[in-house]
Amino acid sequence: MKYISLFAAIFFTGITSVFGFGHEGHQAIADIARSRLNPAARAAVIRILGSDDLASVATWLDDVRSAGRNRGNMKGSEEAVAFNHRFPASANWHFVNFPVGSAEYDERSQFASDKDVVHAIDLAIRTLEGAAAGLTPLEALKVLVHCVGDVHQPLHCVSGYYDISNPSSPRLLPPDHFSLSTPTDAGGNALFYSKSQNLHELFDTTLLRRVLTGTGYKKLGEAAVQREAPHHSVTPGDYHRWSALWATEGVRLGTDAYQGLTFNLAETSPGRGGVPRLHRIEITLSAGYEAREAVVIARQIGEAGLRLAELLNSLHWSEP
DSSP, X not given: OHHHHHHHHHHHTTOOOOSTTHHHHHHHHHHHHHTTOOHHHHHHHHHHHSSSOGXXXXXXXXXXXXXXXXXXXXXXXXHHHHHHHHOTTGGGGGOOOEETTOSSOOTTSTTOOTTSHHHHHHHHHHHHTTSOOSSXXXXXXXXXXXXXXXXXXXXXXXXXXXXXSSTTSOEEOOTTSOOTTSOBOTTTTTEESSSXXXXXXXXXXXXXXXXXXXXXXXXXXXXXXXXXXXXOOOOOSOGGGXXXXXXXXXXXXXXXXXXXXXXXXXXXXXXXXXXXXXXXXEEEEOTTHHHHHHHHHHHHHHHHHHHHHHHHHHOOOOOO
16 A cells, blocks of 8 residues: 555655656667577567567556556557556556665565565566466566666665654654655655756656767667676576565665755645655755766666666576
8 A cells, every 4th residue: 555655645746757767768778688689588579579679668567557647648548448457556566665775675574565666577577487377478578678677777766764743854764763654755756956856857867868878769778788888797696586686786776876965845744643744855966966876877777778688588488
């Protein structure tokens, strides 16, 4: 219920950006992977998708979520309506809200869920390997391509939780000092560094163009890989557990992203059970903050694409 109420709060309080990396970023990640598929993975992708154009389905999961809110280009489509009916909690598949300062993604934690981004990736993998039901292979491929991108956006892995008893001085709480009912910024969506610009949106879209040049997602992907390839190494261990390791990396990068933020003023209203409802916190970014985090995001785009390819190349694809 926490995740459903969280997204309802984001929607109804006017916070607009909840899409990891934006359309162009997700397409760049998918195209990086497409160019690195091995023959077996490419043949499986073509069998399921009809081509190897992974970028064409990279934002499908965002589109069906928007349709569930009566928005976007899939609004009212039979496909979106049917999917959202079968998976009413799929809006939660894009993220996990571990507290800033957490050491790792731990599926035993109260902040993990069987509907979070890690479990969505795992469900897609099991489906494509013929070990799970519910999703079709085409849906599973679309979910996998998108969610591997989402888990590499650091603010899709962490949220700040706050003491806002004094709205003029909101205080970011350390891990283990609160519960799921503690006011949260929903992955930076409630942190505004200007009247209309929030931190999550900065990481989703704005920072990409600070360090990556070129027109279109293909050029964006090429530039990201050039930055990340010298630092890249294959995720260790069983690929069925890679999603949790990527989320742990995201938790740590997300925690780093909160360094250099000053929390100025919280806008609240009375909530249930005496707990104030948080609408927004005005923040100030430190000098050099955007330049520093832009480098992180550029590398994460490249890393996500390379890792998606390695995952697709590792799968034991189910035969038709």
